[in-house]
Amino acid sequence: xxxxxxxxxxxxxxxxxxxxxxxxxxxxxxxxxxxxxxxxxxxxxxxxxxxxxxxxxxxxxxxxxxxxxxxxxxxxxxxxxxxxxxxx
Numbered sequence: 083x084x085x086x087x088x089x090x091x092x093x094x095x096x097x098x099x100x101x102x103x104x105x106x107x108x109x110x111x112x113x114x115x116x117x118x119x120x121x122x123x124x125x126x127x128x129x130x131x132x133x134x135x136x137x138x139x140x141x142x143x144x145x146x147x148x149x150x151x152x153x154x155x156x157x158x159x160x161x162x163x164x165x166x167x168x169x170x
Contacts, residue, residue: 094144095120096116099115099148118151122153
């Protein structure tokens with residue numbers, strides 16, 4: 083996939099993930115978390131489960147990437163929550 087496809091997929095996935103998880107991240111953070119989610123989702127689905135891979139902007143890739151995005155956002159919020167409570 084090209085860089086533009088990753089950005090578009092990241093924006094779509096980030097938006098859907100924010101709708102699912104309810105987020106207050108900005109546009110850039112949403113896109114970055116979406117791209118990371120696509121990579122994580124593709125890795126988990128392709129390597130661990132052997133089901134699918136993120137191959138482009140299609141329904142299967144979006145579903146896989148959204149699952150990865152939810153995992154990434156949950157981990158991100160868990161780490162940020164622990165970090166801010168440790169500083170308090």
